[in-house]
Amino acid sequence: MKKRTRPRLATVLYILIAALIGGMAGIGTYTFGYAKGASYLSAGSESCANCHVMQGHYDAWLKSSHGKFASCNDCHAPHDSVVSMYYCKARNGFFHSLAFTTGDFEENLRITDYNRRVTEQACRNCHEDVVHQIDIRAIGELNEDHTERLESNACIRCHSTVGHDT
Incomplete structure (x- = not known):
């Protein structure tokens, strides 16, 4: 039986960075898509x-x-x-x-x-x-x-x- 090894630090960092980018993209899409965020930049x-x-x-x-x-x-x-x-x-x-x-x-x-x-x-x-x-x-x-x-x-x-x- 193989012994499990801990994930390498680089792998954990890649996952965290991907989650951060995905979260920011999701929030940005929601804010400027569904919530019409760009409209607040106007004077309308x-x-x-x-x-x-x-x-x-x-x-x-x-x-x-x-x-x-x-x-x-x-x-x-x-x-x-x-x-x-x-x-x-x-x-x-x-x-x-x-x-x-x-x-x-x-x-x-x-x-x-x-x-x-x-x-x-x-x-x-x-x-x-x-x-x-x-x-x-x-x-x-x-x-x-x-x-x-x-x-x-x-x-x-x-x-x-x-x-x-x-």
Whole structure:
């Protein structure tokens, strides 16, 4: 009877590398095939409804005043650079897909602090003239870093359903 020998280290490494490549190819195929991952690289708002959980928000946006003038990215992605816009989209995509895949999300979706800041800044970018006048009346002279203004006089504090009215 032959005595069994342990697999050689090289064989184990080849198997691990093949499994890693196969896993990455499978995840990539799923992400960019079935889950339409490439659509998230565009500015098209319809990609936001790829996930059925967002369909109601997308439908409400289509009927809203913002649906005629602004895309989802206009309100939910930073405007300061392409890098921060894609960072935001990648960050949100990762956490959204994780939550929706695992089912670990509240039925009534809630905006995160990070996304609240992004959306608040987007409101202020588009409605700068009006917001500036409101800020001056609400808190007097603006402090240098504007943190007091953003926290005490946030647009989305009163206008939380704008863009998603149902």
